[in-house]
Amino acid sequence: MSLLHACGVSLRRGERAVVSAAALTLERGRVVGLIGPNGAGKSTFMRMLAGLQAPDCGKIQLLGRDMGQIPPAMRARQLAFIPQDGGMPPPMPVRNLVALGRLPHGQANMHAIGYPAVQRALEATGLLDLSARPACHLSGGERARMNLARALATDTPVVVADEPIAALDPAHALSMMQLFREQAAQGKGIVVVLHDLVLATRFCDELVLMDDGSIIRHGPATQVLDDDIMHAVYGVTVRRIGDAVIPWELCR
Numbered sequence: 001m002s003l004l005h006a007c008g009v010s011l012r013r014g015e016r017a018v019v020s021a022a023a024l025t026l027e028r029g030r031v032v033g034l035i036g037p038n039g040a041g042k043s044t045f046m047r048m049l050a051g052l053q054a055p056d057c058g059k060i061q062l063l064g065r066d067m068g069q070i071p072p073a074m075r076a077r078q079l080a081f082i083p084q085d086g087g088m089p090p091p092m093p094v095r096n097l098v099a100l101g102r103l104p105h106g107q108a109n110m111h112a113i114g115y116p117a118v119q120r121a122l123e124a125t126g127l128l129d130l131s132a133r134p135a136c137h138l139s140g141g142e143r144a145r146m147n148l149a150r151a152l153a154t155d156t157p158v159v160v161a162d163e164p165i166a167a168l169d170p171a172h173a174l175s176m177m178q179l180f181r182e183q184a185a186q187g188k189g190i191v192v193v194l195h196d197l198v199l200a201t202r203f204c205d206e207l208v209l210m211d212d213g214s215i216i217r218h219g220p221a222t223q224v225l226d227d228d229i230m231h232a233v234y235g236v237t238v239r240r241i242g243d244a245v246i247p248w249e250l251c252r
């Protein structure tokens with residue numbers, strides 16, 4: 001049974017088909033990268049995969065069960081969603097905010113602070129030194145790590161992360177991608193939206209390329225990111241270092 005399975009998923013906004021017949025399958029142990037240009041429909045598709053937005057049509061199953069039939073509290077124990085922009089957090093200490101990740105498991109915040117998964121999440125994201133600081137005082141990159149820590153603290157089999165490394169410096173971006181790989185090695189599944197195609201190629205088992213609401217390719221990075229598609233979809237020419245494509249020049 002797949003962790004997450006979507007097929008024929010579509011959503012209209014007004015006259016516009018924002019997502020059209022999108023499909024994605026996530027198996028245990030896999031990191032799937034969702035890529036595509038701005039406005040392609042990635043965040044919209046991710047919100048549907050996370051159960052936060054019902055599609056107009058199509059099927060989404062989480063652990064073999066129709067998403068719409070899963071009570072929100074149960075869904076929160078099975079899938080953690082990291083939004084693209086978590087907004088400004090409240091002025092509570094970072095450790096309390098990360099401990100909110102235990103709420104779906106019924107653990108009260110003061111008790112959850114000492115819970116091993118919370119400590120592990122703070123440590124894995126390099127937030128131990130910042131754990132007493134008000135969350136609203138964190139920088140953008142620190143907030144991104146805190147949002148990941150809260151998701152890790154929930155300890156769900158599925159993590160759906162929308163551009164989690166967009167605000168991170170190179171070292172923290174690498175360690176977050178490494179963390180996703182480690183989570184996958186423990187049998188979890190990760191879907192992650194990325195614009196960094198080098199890291200996507202290096203850390204994802206599979207890439208799903210979206211353009212104008214449709215998934216136009218999926219598979220290993222070497223098959224998805226050829227020169228023609230980079231030209232057609234992103235409007236760039238590329239250089240290659242090994243398997244990785246480096247966006248290099250705008251097409252004229």
Ligand SMILES: Nc1ncnc2c1ncn2[C@@H]1O[C@H](COP(=O)(O)OP(=O)(O)OP(=O)(O)O)[C@@H](O)[C@H]1O
Nearest residue numbers: 013014016018036037038039040041042043044045
């Ligand atoms: N409520 C809405 N009404 C009209 N259009 C919308 C609405 N919500 C989203 N869209 C449009 O749908 C398209 C897809 O948006 P989405 O946020 O899913 O793109 P994305 O691939 O995540 O982009 P980015 O890489 O910039 O984050 C965009 O063109 C957006 O303007």
